[in-house]
Amino acid sequence: MGTASRNSLSFVCLWTQKPRDDRESFVAAHKRFFEEALKGRATVSIERVQQKLPRHSCEDPLWQLHCRLSLHSSLNPNQLESLSTDIARQWCAGGVRTLHGSSGPLKWLQPDRRHGFWHGWLAMEANVKMRCVSFGTLPGDLTFFAERHTIESKFGGDGYTVDCTFKHDERVLQVFLECGRCSAAEGLYQLSMHYSNIFRVVVCDPVGGPTDIFLHVHTLPLFHKATGNVHPSVRGNRQATMDQMNFQRTLTIGCPCSSVLESRDIGGCFVMKLGFSDSHDARRTVGRLSRKCRRAWFQFAQVTTDRVGTKVDTLKEQLCSRLMPKLKFPCCYALNALLQRSDDIAVQLMLLSSEEFNSVLRNLELFAARNEGALEEALFGVGTALENHSIVTFATALPALFAQSCKTHVPCQVPRGSCLIRRLFVTPSRIFYLPPAVHSENRVLRKFDAGYALRVSFRDDHFEFLSYSLGCHPQKQEMMDKVVGSFLREGVKIGDRHFKLLASSVSQLRDHGVWLYADDPQGNTVESIREWMGDFSTLPNMAKKIARMGQCFSTTEESVTVPLHSETMEDAADIEGGTHPESGKPYVFSDGIGMISESLMEKVCSKLDLTEVPSAIQIRYAGYKGMLCMNNTLEGDKLILRKSMNKFACSTSDSLEVIKVSSPLFLGLQQNMVLQLCDAFVSNETALNILCTYTNASLPFFKMHLRGLALSREPFTRSLLLVVYKSMIAGLQEKGRIAIPPERGRNMLGVLDETGTLEYGQVFVQYTAIGVRHGDTDQNGGGDAPTSNAKVLTDLRWEQNHSFASRLTRFILGTQSEITTCTSRFLVQVLVTKCPCLHPGDVRKFEAVDVPALRHIRDCIVLPGQGAPATPQRDGRYACWISSLRWEFNCH
Incomplete structure (x- = not known):
């Protein structure tokens, strides 16, 4: 590769100034600095001076100056890099610390990314010696480093030996701290973070002084401790020794014989200072980092370091003690x-x-x-x-x-059924407070003051789940207790409110979260609220008790009031049959499924402002939970709940709370489902065809073209397309989510056949055709026929001509209807599964049949109430009827 010569260099200079400062004096001082640094070797030209567009209204005004140095002789890349380094070092030495006595001197120098850094390449730099590693912050103008904690390297002594490994190929930074008094396995610690965590790099490399690099990061580096023994054959090679060691997550660095640093000690320190022992190593490292951290800012500045220690904590306490009593x-x-x-x-x-x-x-x-x-x-x-x-x-x-x-400022207006909730993220190093955000209501938030509720989530310092970081850690329980357990026992005090543990919903537990509540003016406490929620004393274990308490925290919309044990509400026995071969107990076909009359369902829809009456709803009612399917044979207002729906005793709530209603929902195959289909020997060609069917979904391109609308050119539509593209690609990469055309699969609610018509292995599926106009006439005729915009899945005429011509015809005409020119018929096989799909037995094969008595039910899977209960659970189901996805037999 050639080394083309160049005769120019460019820099961007940035500074902040007060309104009374003269901008021209700044510009003149910058130009004079470059002229003195170059000593006549180049012509200095100021190309433009402009104020940088602020990202926030309270941001300090930031000015930037673009300077070009026209060299009198051409230089090769190495000479350009050397010249750029010399200028940057003079800058850091204080060449522009005073600008005619101005109170706002220039702060930062940004060299050209292509020609201003050393660009040699190594996959990894190992054992780079450090003078120290420090944690602190760069407040305000980034020229003062407030150092909270520092670990100095003492080679050959009793302190720590500090060195770094830059894995440029993996984009990972590792800082190793080795205690001189301890063995290699007991006294070796590691701080690690990914390059994507770095958003700003400030380099202080003055002439005749040490070189420091300040890494401004999004999240704190994670602490790890070496465990286990190393094979004697590699103990002489320090890098090989480290590579063979097992590093496990820890919350503390240090041993009793040296200084100890805990994660919470650096909770507010988002700048890590690396003090290099060798300035040449530092410059090479900065050059390689500039190539791998493309989104980070690289700036040179003269940075003064001052040790602040615990003064910051003292000031925070002083501030809170003085202000908190006077603030609401x-x-x-x-x-x-x-x-x-x-x-x-x-x-x-x-x-x-x-x-x-x-x-x-x-x-x-x-x-x-x-x-x-x-x-x-x-x-x-x-x-x-x-x-x-x-x-x-x-x-x-x-x-x-x-x-x-x-x-x-105007008070925040929240939509109906919502409230403002404050949320905390608790990590090993700090507590992260989020502004109040709109949150859907639940039974507890509707009854009590949401301003005294607090939603808390637990995360590691890089905001991943703690369980992911700890994994199979031998001290996992102790560390979880230190981060999570202590917080739950003590709660958190904010102002004059002391928030204590209340309960948690099941979905919140999956998110590693809980609800906290503080004593309110009405005298409500966490104990009285739990007593109001219901009687959980008869539940056998704590896990079951938490799950039942979580019912009160399910996101619901309040609908009609149905008095408990009234004429409207009726308890009914479950539909049972057969015997389980191991437990000997009968199968419960109606597990979690009740009935609601058409009249009462219409009142629920009116309360919820629904335009169409759904066939089924998922509900919470007192201590009941489950599905309610509309039964058109029930007269008047009738609510029938089965024994299996009653989870705990509750007499304080009689509102019918709705979680979900049946509606046309798209289906996407998840990664687990895809794996099950692969295990069932579904061919790769079939899977590829399924991917292609979604891309061929009908869109009226020709009509849009006639109206002058181009999806790829209209700015708003183009931005929407980019968002959809990124979302779908992320779904494919992270979850293996494959979209299924709406006429080949749906996400539906599972209900029970109350007529007893369906036999084992049969289902009834009627789905709303998306895109069909409500004015379309019913071709079937008769009162028991499907509704005008619904299709019964049985003996359907399927399009067999998948040629390019037929697809092009649908694209041009913009039609949403299926082409039914082919007359072949075949029995429709439906694959039904739940999410998550973890076992082949979770995927069931059914035969779709038409039952006129069930035609009032749509966007639901009606499952049989007889035979062996080889059906999935009855809430949200995935149903797919693509003929090429053959499922030969059901697994048990």
Whole structure:
């Protein structure tokens, strides 16, 4: 490869300035710096000076200057890199620290990414020696590093030996800390993170001084500890020794003979400083990082390091003790969210003079007295700007943001059936506060004050599930207890409210979350709320008790009131039959399935503002849960609940709460289902055809073309297409989700055949045809015929001509109907499964038949109530009737 010579270099200079500062003096000082650094070897030209478009209204004004250096002689790439390095080092040495006495000197230098860095390549740099590794923050203008904790390297001593491994091919950074007094297996620790976690790299490489790299990260690096023994043959090779060691997640680094660092000690430190022992190693590493961290900013600056230690914690306590008693809870929560997000704001306040600090506190008190809602919005606005990595000066940004919020703030209006809920993320290192967000109501939130409820989720420091990080960790229980157990026992105190553990829904447990509640003015406590929810004392174990409590936290919409044990509500026995070969108990065909009359269903729909009456609904009612299928033979308002639907005793709620209604829903095969089909010897060619059928879905391209609409050119439609594309590709990559055409499969609710017509192995399926106009006439005729926009799945005429001409005809005409020119008929086989599909026995093969007495039921799978119960559970079902997906037999 040739090494073409160039005769120019480019830089971008950035700075912040106050309104009274003269921009031209900044520009002149920049130009003078480059002229003095180059000493006549190039002509300096300022191409443009502009203010960078702010990402947030409270962001400090950021100016950028594009400078081009026209060299008097051409240089090869190595010489260009050397010249760029020399300029950057002079910059870091303080060549522009004063600009005519201005209070806002230039801060950062960004060399050209292509020619300003060393571009040699190595797959991995191992055992790169470090002077130290530190944790802290770069507040405000990024030229001051507030160091909270540091681990210095003492080669050959009793302290730590610090070195780094940069796995550029894997884009992983590993920092190794080895205690000199401990054995290799007991005293070796690792801090690891992926390159994608880095969003800014600030390099301080002054002439004649040490080189430091400051990595600004999204999430904290994870702590690991080496375990196990190493084979004697590789102990002499340190890198091979580390590669053979097993590193397991830990929350503490260090042993009693040295300093100890815990995860929570660096909870607000989102800048990791790497102090290189060799400046040449640092420059090569920065060059390689610049190639692998394409989305990160690389900047040179003179950074001053100052040890702040526990001063930040002291200031936070002082701030809370003074302000919290004078603020209402919403502002207390918002202030906690800002202080806990990072140490940035606390360090900024610590750097202020005593007079300036007191002025900020007085402003907060004054703003709270004037408009609490505007202050809450302003505090969250500052937090959002910091989260977006904007440069914010808190002392000036808050008054400006508060003034803006006073003009625009209106109380949040939530939709019906929703409320505002605050949410926390608890990690080993910190508690992350989220702003109030719209949340669907449940039974508890409708009864009690949602402002005293708190939703909590537990995560690791990189926001993955703790169970993923710990895996088969030998001390998994102890670590879970330290992070999760201690929090659940102690709760969390915010302002004057002490939130304690209330309960959790089943879906919330899957998300590693719980509900907390604080004592409210009405005297409600977590104990009284649990007592109101129902009687759980008879449940055999804690897991069952939590699951039953979770029924009260299911997301529901409140519909009609049905008094308990009234004429409207009736308890009925389950439909049973056969005997289980192992337990000897009878099979329960009606497990979790009840009935509702057409009259009562219409009242439910009216309450929920539904335009069409569904055939089935999934409900919560007192201590009952399950499905209700509409039965047109029931007269008046009638609700029939079966014994299997009653899960616990409850007498405090008599509202019929609806979770889900039957409706036309698209189907997508999940990864587990795809694996089961592969095990059933479904050919790859068949799977490919299924993928292609969805891409051939009918769209009226010709009609849109006549009206001047081009999907690929219209900006709004193009943006929607890109979002859909990214979503579907992510679904394919992560979950193996394959979309099925709506005329070949649906996501439906499973109900029971109350007529006793269906025999074992038969189902009744009637689905709403998506895209069919309601004005279409009924071709079947008769009162028992399917509704005009519904199709019964049995003996359907299937399109066999899949030629390109037939597909092109449908695309041009834009029709949604099927071509039925072929007259061949065959028996329809339906595959029914549940989600998740984990075993071949979860996939069942049925024969679709037409039962006139069941034609009032649509968008549901009607399952038989006799024979062996070889059917999946009765809630959400996946039904697919693609003829090429042959399922030869049912597994048990």
